[in-house]
Every structure is written in structure tokens, then in C-alpha cells.
Amino acid sequence: MTPRSAALALWSAGALLAMPAQAQTMRSFTATRGILAERQVIATLDFGAGAVRVGPAAASQLYRMEVRYDADRFRPTQQYDPRTGILRLGLESIGKGGMRVTSRSQLEQTGNFAFSRTVPLSLSANLGASEASLELGGLTLTDLTVRSGASRATIAFGSPMRGECRHATFTVGAGEIDIAGLANAGCREVRLEGGIGRATLEFTGAWKRNARVTVAMSMGVVTLRIPRGTGVRLDASRFLSALSADGLERDGKTWSTPRFDEAKRKITVELNTTVASIDVDWID
């Protein structure tokens, strides 16, 4: 055997032994359930990576879930206990490998989730590093918690919510979150907790009740968009933070609109910011 043929044989043997690249398997999963006599649904939604949409379901449906996911890394989760009303939807990591960086293939995952308009819903959404779009108008939300990591989330209340919303908590890690139509939501308490990122709270829509807003932000930009004519009072505890609040009068650590007590619609904002910028924009 000549050296050339030996080298060729070695090269061919190596080619046969070479491991093929692992192909990615995308699968679709659908789950739906009709309404029977449910009084309340306590839902947890987990969707770590990809594009996720949340909205109202068809009239006869209690919930609906449609996901397209990377079957090599995730599995769909759908658990519902009709006795307690506890519902768990989303994707669960299989747990392959330790530390992973989100790849492009993971971002191809999509999820569509829908909930009944009529059954009271307590929703806790963990969105991880996904691109989220939540249209919650028309739902009967009692409590809402949205946790968003390194992602961009758009939450809209396009129409007035049914029922009485007690709390709405939004937690953003290092991403952006836009919340529009908070007046339609009519939640008694709105809380925003943010790390490095940008957050916009827009209080548009049909006014249901006065709101109490708590903002805790570090190294970020918070914009409050409030309809003109609304009474606003800001209690600010700031560290290295800039506050731009045109139209508000300062009294120590409190900024408020003139004749705040006489306003028909009131928003009380408690600010706790560190190295952040807070802007108050008026909407005509």
C-alpha cells in the first residue's frame, strides 16, 4: 500500500466514523378543553424561548394551546385539574445539557394560548427569552403575573376586562415591556419590577377604578403614559435617577397634579428607582 492510498483509506475511515450533525425535530402539539361548569381557572404558562401569543379563546373553549416546539430540547405540558381549576400549560425543558445559550432553532418555536372570556382567570406567565404578545382585553382576569426575562413583551388590554382584577404584576429582567390599555384592565394594584430594560405603562381605555401603581426599577427607563386630566401623584424614592414630570408639582419627594384630590380619575404611583430614568407623558 502506497502512502497516498494509505492516507486515502485513513481519510475514508474517518469519514465513516464521523458523527452526523444532530438534526432538529420540530413538532406540533394542540390541546383544547370545553367549558363545563368551571368557576375559576388558575393558570400557569411557561414558554422559555420562541414567539408566544396569548388571547381570548372561542366561546365554547375553556382554554386552547397550540405549540410548535423543538422536541429535542422541550416537551409540551398540559395539566388541568377540574376539581381545583389549576391549569399548567407551555413547554418544559427536557434538561439536556447544563448551561445552554439560546440558539436560533429555539427561537423558531411558536406558541398560541387562548383562555375563556367568561371563566375567571388567574394567569401567571413565565416568558423567559421569548417574544411575547399578550392581548388580554375581554378576559375575566382576577390576577395577572407576567415574568419576562431577556425578551420583548407587548401586553395590551384592547377592550375592558370583565370581572374585577385585583393585582397585575409585571417583572422584566433585561428586556422591554410595553403595557397598553391599563385603564381597560382596571386592576386595583399594578406592580412593575424591572432590571436593565425599558418599560412603558399606558393608562388608556375605559376607566373602571382608580389605580395604585408600584414601580421598582434599576438601570432602566420607565415611561408612564397617562391621559390628560387624570389626577396623578408620584411618591418617588430615587437613587441616581432622573424624573421628567411636566405638569406635576413637587412637594418634597412627592409630585402631583394640581387639585389631585378633586380629580375624578386618580393614579397613585410609588416609584423606587436606582440609576433609572422616569418620564411622565401626557396623552391628549
Add this chain to the structure above:
Amino acid sequence: MRVGRGALRALLFLLVAVLPSPLLASSPDNPVATVAHRMRDLLPLLEGLSAPAPQAVQADAQAPTVNPARLDDPARLERDLRAALRSPISRTRLNVVGGRARIGHTSIGSDEIVAGHLVVLNGDTEVHGRIEGNILSLDGNVTVHRGGIVIGDVLAIGGRVRMIGGDVTGTMQSLEAVVSPAEPAPSLWRVVAQRGAGLAGIFVTLLVLGFGMVTFGRPNLEIVSDTVSHSFGRSFTAGLLGQILLVPTFGMLVVGLVLTVAGALLVPFAVVIYLLLAVVAILGGLLAVAHAMGETITRRRMARGLVVSPNAYRYVLTGLTALAVSWIAWVAVGWVPVAGGIIFVSAALATWFLGTVGFGAAILSRGGVREHFAGRILPPEMMTDEFLWATPQFGVPAVTRPAKDPQ
């Protein structure tokens, strides 16, 4: 007979295919949708011997067990069911907790009541009657017809759940079958070609950048290159420290600017400039290393008697080629198990090492401005009287040029 069956199948297929999908997706009471679904259901019946004969699955103490009481982990259920399948499928044995299993197309009549769970393998399930339990289907659709009711959940793995006027009190789930992997594994030649193209692209890019630096910033490049040659170890140390401090320095810069009210406005510019300087230092340093390597190689060749043109362009080209040698080896034999990984790690380490040296040299020479470490400034102790002897510029009478010889 065969022609007739094919023609009938084609006709049915056309009828079903022509029907617009919105009709099929409409309410269960829609008669058009009902007819379409019924015709679709006929198609598998014409598939001849491909579908297994309907039969019950025998239970066996040694056979695997599946529990359809909980259908909330379809991936695990699919894995368990597929592991239980045997070839031919009639040899499959399965124990179903609280229910029974069947193979092939299964129909529950309108006057039939099934108490317990139902598992159907490799076939469609038609429900006209009442099932008091969950339905778990593998590689088949589940259709609940008018009057049919399932008191429980339905999971179709590799199929769909359809409602044609029936009712399901629980959750309906469909898990799409795995048809084929998204992409086949690329061929070896394709892998090599892709890696080679990537390497060639990087090489050409660096070459263009290097020639640009020679053309427009040759003095700076040569000073950094001389720093690499004369202060190699010091450059590596500086480069290593520079890499470690790169991010903290960036953070301090941003925080420092934010803390000053006026400086906060400069943060975007500072970020851009800092990143730009870092990239220039790293890339310029690497090119300077290539320049130094090329110069050394060229001078050695000249010392052996070869006639080459010693210019900076040649230095950069030669040095980059030398840098690329390890990566060329990876492109050629990187697919070999173990050895390919070792070659890749070696090439990456060598590139990082040289890049660190270049980065350090760029820092030491302040981007090719300071010559202290370039071996160009002689220390005073090396100065001899010859160097210290000042040439008088004034007061020395010029020697008269001798007159020309008149002859």
C-alpha cells in the same frame, strides 16, 4: 379491479382536496364538513393491506404497561407505546391499566358503552357510542361523531382529534407525528467546503484589512509589529491583563459617565468609541503579529539565498498564511472524531495566543505611537562615544576645494 380502485381513490381524493379548508374547520353541525370527513375516513380503507387487521391486543404479564389515566405527558406516553410495538404488529402485547387496547381501525357503535380507557394502535378510532374513560391513540385519528360522547380525555399521537357533533368532556390533545428530521446530516464534502469557504472569507477580509493598514498606517503597524518581536512576553502579559480588564473598564466607564449628569449624554458615544477601539486594537494587533511573523519568515528565506522582495505587503500576506495553516488543517481533517476536536482546540488556542500578544503590543505601543518596547530606542549604557560625539554645525572652516588641474 386495480384500475377501478385507483380511479375511485383519485376521485375521492379530488373531492376532499377541492373542498376548501374553512368549510372543514367550521362547526361540527356543518353538513359539508361532515361529508368531507366521512369521505376522508374512506381513504384509509382503500389502502389495502397497509393497515393492520383490527384486533384486540393481548395482555401479558411480561408485556409493558401503559396507564392512560393521565394523558398530560404525551411525549412519555408515545415513547412507551412505540417501545411496546412489535413486528408484525399482531405480536404486540400491552397491559392497559383500567382499560383495554386494540390494533387497527376501531369503531364504537352507537349502542355501545365502553367502561374504562381505550388505547388504539395504528388505526383510526370512530366513536358513535359512549366511552367512560380516556382514549389514547397512536398513529391514528380519533373522530367523535354525532351522538358519541367521551367521558374523559382524548390524546391522539400522530393523528388528530375531530369532533363531528360529538362531545368530549375532558381535554382533547393532538401530538403531531415525527415525519422526518428537519434536515439531513450534511455530507462530508459539504462540511469541508463550507468550512473552507468560511476560512477563505476570513483570510481575504484580514488580508484586505492588513493591506489597508500597510497603505494608510504603516508606521503604526511597524511599531506594533516591532513591539511584538522585541517584547513578546511583555506583550502577552499586557494582552492577557487587557482582556481581563476589558469588560470591567467598560463598566466603570459607563457608570462613571452615568454618575455625572453631563456625562450621561455621552454614554452612547463612549460605548461606540470604546467598542471600536477594542476591535481596532484586537484586529490591528493580530495583523501586526502577522506582519512580524511574515517579516521573520521572509528574512530567513532571504538568508537562505532566495530572492524575494522584502516589503510590508509580503510580510502581512506571509504572516496571515502562516496563521491560517492550523485552520487549514482543521478544514481538511476536522471531521475526524477526536483528532478533529484536538486540531480545532489547538488552532483556536494558537490564534487566541497570537491575538493576545498583538493586543498587548497594541496597548504597550499605544496603538503604534510609542516606541519604548519596539527595540528602537537604545538605552544610555549602550551608547558609545561614537554616538555621543556631536557633529559641530558652526565654527568649522570649510576645506577649500582643490583647484582643478588646468591640464
